[in-house]
Amino acid sequence: MAEIERESMEYDVVIVGAGPAGLSAAIRLKQLDPDLQVVVLEKGSEVGAHILSGAVLDPSGLTRLIPDWKEKGAPLNVPVREDNFYILGEAGGIRLPNWMMPPLMNNHGNYIVSMGNVCRWMAQQAEALGVEIFPGMSCTELVYGENGEVIGVVAGEFGKNPDGTPGPNYEPGMNLIGKYVMLGEGARGSLSKEVIARYELDANCDVPKFGLGMKELWEVDPAKHNEGEVTHTMGWPLGFGTGGGSFVYHLENNQVYVGYIVDLNYRNPYLYPYMEFQRFKHHPMIAKLLEGGRRVAYGARAVTKGGWQSIPQTAFPGGVLLGCSAGLVNLPRIKGNHNAMHSGIEAAEAAHAAIRAGRAHDRLEEYDRRLREGPVGKDLKIVRNVAPLNGRLGPLGGLTLGGFDMWFQTIFRFSLFGTLKHGKTDAQATEPAAKHKPIDYPKPDGKLSFDRLTNVAYSFTNHDEHQPPHLKLKDPEIPIRVNLPKYDEPAQRYCPAGVYEVVRDGEAPTFVINFQNCVHCKTCDIKDPSQNIVWTCPQGGDGPNYPNM
Structure with a gap:
């Protein structure tokens, strides 16, 4: 041409x-x-x-x-007034006292905002x-x-x-x-x-590392709203073998941000990050907050987590x-x-x-x-060893040793660990499906938890269907020839917008890309174990239209 x-x-x-x-x-x-x-x-x-x-x-x-x-009216209207950190089990949780957390984790002086x-x-x-x-x-x-x-x-x-x-x-x-x-x-x-x-x-x-962050904006019962409250959790439902955790932030107007981050270095290709997020909202502590409320918006985005050594x-x-x-x-x-x-x-x-x-x-x-x-x-x-420790020891071990490392550096200005390496990329961390068992996720109830396509509608995403698909395959045969038999094609699950499907209504399975659903999170470009998917820019103005997110 x-x-x-x-x-x-x-x-x-x-x-x-x-x-x-x-x-x-x-x-x-x-x-x-x-x-x-x-x-x-x-x-x-x-x-x-x-x-x-x-x-x-x-x-x-x-x-x-x-x-x-x-004085110029920046929309920083909600100072943090309460700071909580919980380790969750399926039915309850343990709050860690704030004095245990390194000073840099203190949110005093920070603001809950819509960026x-x-x-x-x-x-x-x-x-x-x-x-x-x-x-x-x-x-x-x-x-x-x-x-x-x-x-x-x-x-x-x-x-x-x-x-x-x-x-x-x-x-x-x-x-x-x-x-x-x-x-x-x-x-x-x-x-x-x-x-x-x-x-x-x-x-x-070092190699770059990422997490997948998913977020919903909720309007909740005013009696349950606590403007300025910041809560983070780890543990259930991901457990302590996979990195990640939640955030719950109470902003103004009885609105709450509810989010979940899943580290993309997970090994099990059957893991379904979006459904981990939906399951999280059924924890008694979160369900109590959200019951009687309504979801207003949804979105997802990759989060960088490699830190100092990956710059x-x-x-x-x-x-x-x-x-x-x-x-x-x-x-x-x-x-x-x-x-x-x-x-x-x-x-x-x-x-x-x-x-x-x-x-x-x-x-x-x-x-x-x-x-x-x-x-x-x-x-x-000062936080450079937290992600590598999480990758080696899981989030609980990473929290313990990473917290110790941050305290030690705060006092003595050096780390006993030096600078740890991350090792594999997130794509390389994915193991064959034969090493793992499928995970049975509860069906969304439509009240606290929602299916992907319903939630994508709340990201207000739109793409002109007549443009070239902006999600490219280096080799169109790899999803079915390589990823499906080896990894049970994890693109079906790691995408938080339902872009990728394996359709089995013919003699042979086919790989379908519904690029119109894409919320531009870039997870596919990061996590595909064959590194066969390339995210490119669609034409201008297309994609999500996030309100107050």
């Missing part, structure tokens, strides 16, 4: 993703120099549409960026400074210069036929060219994957990785938004200095150094 001719627009900095990292970078750039031309490109239909996070926000990054955020709403507010602040923000603009390709450096992105391509050829209403999109390109796509971003592979940014780091080189020729594209979540704190904001600030300051010095399209090495030596590095280094 002939090379597509596209118009170009030039900026000083092009930012992919209107999340907390990308918006922080944009705001800081305009604070430093109002004359800089900055554009933010967001694939969601609006800013916040694709933002899914717990979230209890550590405001340190926001305070650094906009010190008077409270979607925080990002919507941040976008208003950015636009007031002159940042151009274009929602509904997927960035589908990187643009490279003569020396192999990144010089821009292709955005706004619409109207392809299902086979990938231009349709009758085809729009080729534009080349957005910048002196620097910042990728803030979130966990397992498609362009971020490309630059990590192209420039071997992961050559000197790749974050600067590449012509750009940088921001936030979860670099894997900056603090696993035991279940927080990454503050680090995303810090990364955006560091990137903006490094890019501004380079542009002022007359440089463009080079490596912003100063950004990578400041990321590791500044607030982000300090936040992540």
